[in-house]
Amino acid sequence: MRDGTLTETTKDVTFTRRAWLRSAAWATMAASPVAAAFPAWAQPYPTRPVTWVIPFAPGGATDQLSTPISKLLTARLGQPFTLEHRPGAGGNVATRSVVEAAPDGYTILATSTANLIGTSFDPSLPFDVTKDLAAVAGMARMPLLLLVNNDLPVRNLAEFVAYAKGNPGKLSVSTAGPGTVQHLSAELFRSKAGIKWTIVHYRGSSPALVDVASGHVHAAFDNAASALETVKAGKLRAIAVTTQTRSERLPDLPPIADVLPGFATSGFYGVAVPRDTPRPIVELLNREINAAQADPAIRQHYAELGAIALAGTVSEYNAVVAAESVRWRNVVALLDVRKTD
Structure with missing residues (x-):
């Protein structure tokens, strides 16, 4: 798997390239209308490692899509974005752990179609991803x-x-x-x-x-x-x-x-954070994930996986998530299939 090609160089005795990127990103947010909506929230981000939760075992699509992006975010933002695999219950073990995490941007979730299916497939779930998570950015669609x-x-x-x-x-x-x-x-x-x-x-x-x-x-x-x-x-x-x-x-x-007219399904992957995560953090992560997807090495990696990059603003991505949620709710209803154990 190919990593990004960014390298770190020292600009002077006080600022490294990573520090400059953090300060520049924060300065951009601070001057934006988005930041103005959160006058009480003025902490830089990130200042410590970020946990990137993967809901399935290593080696799967979610893992392979997330790995190069997490590495490039580590390089660009100067703090480790560390993958942590928490498989179980069709992704719900990991999802619940992120839903219950502090809404501070230091725990993020690699989401998949399973998250959108789960809300209607398993009525016993103690959470609703469309309400208890904030959608950040898309990663890819995949056959x-x-x-x-x-x-x-x-x-x-x-x-x-x-x-x-x-x-x-x-x-x-x-x-x-x-x-x-x-x-x-x-x-x-x-x-x-x-x-x-x-x-x-x-x-x-x-x-x-x-x-x-x-x-x-x-x-x-x-x-x-x-x-x-x-x-x-x-x-x-x-x-x-x-x-x-x-x-x-x-x-x-x-x-x-x-052979079966009308049949069509695909995998759908993105990133989410706990509800109430400050909007400036959501916007920053969105921009950085979109920037990572534009990196030539990641674009080639995605193409080799058969994936189609899914970039866009937070609002655009939320619209896609809403449409996918309706689509899979209708499939669950059509098949009349529910979790029974």
Whole structure:
């Protein structure tokens, strides 16, 4: 994975480049209308390490998208942005920990489609991400792949559907956890194809793909970033993408919609902080994350993952989050699927 190319140099005996960036960023905020709305809040940020919480096991899409951005923010802002993995409950363990964290900008969450699904999928959740978190910035959209074990006697999507229909209830499909985009994609596929199979949940993409490659599970829906290396190594076979159009990174893979008209899902990733985090911090993080996405090394890294960068202002990103929330609420209602345990 490639890091940013920024380097640190000493400008004089009192100011390093990092210190200058912090002071310049703060000066810009202090002079802005946003800062004027918070006259009582005048602390510089950041002055100590920031914890960047990842809701899934290492190696998944959220991890791979977050890592280069966190490194570049560390270089630009002069404090460590340290990744901390807290997998469990389809991302809800990590999400709750951030919801309950101090709203000071020192605990941030890498969000995914699972956060937006969770609100309607699991009514027992003690939080609502659309109300208890403040959306900061987008990272990327990403197609999912339909993957099969190499020993499964299918070579394309039509053969896969025919095999599943001819062997009702015998196929097993892995997901990164209940209420994730992998889970809802599998349920939507099952519904549109009119098939029966067993869904097996894991605590993230990496362990799920290991079991598909080893033959313990027959197939998986997973993000391109999580699956590409395994596919390139020949351990799994990809037979379709979940988006309505082909992926530029994987142009030979047909969309599932070619066989199941109307089928379309994708991963959606961003960053959030606890509600009531001061607006100047939210705005600063938004600008820095957008700047990181413009870095050539990160743009190339995202392209290699099959991801499409998702940049924009705080307001623009909030509009995207609101639209995605409605979309996944409708999918949950359509499938009539809820958390039951």
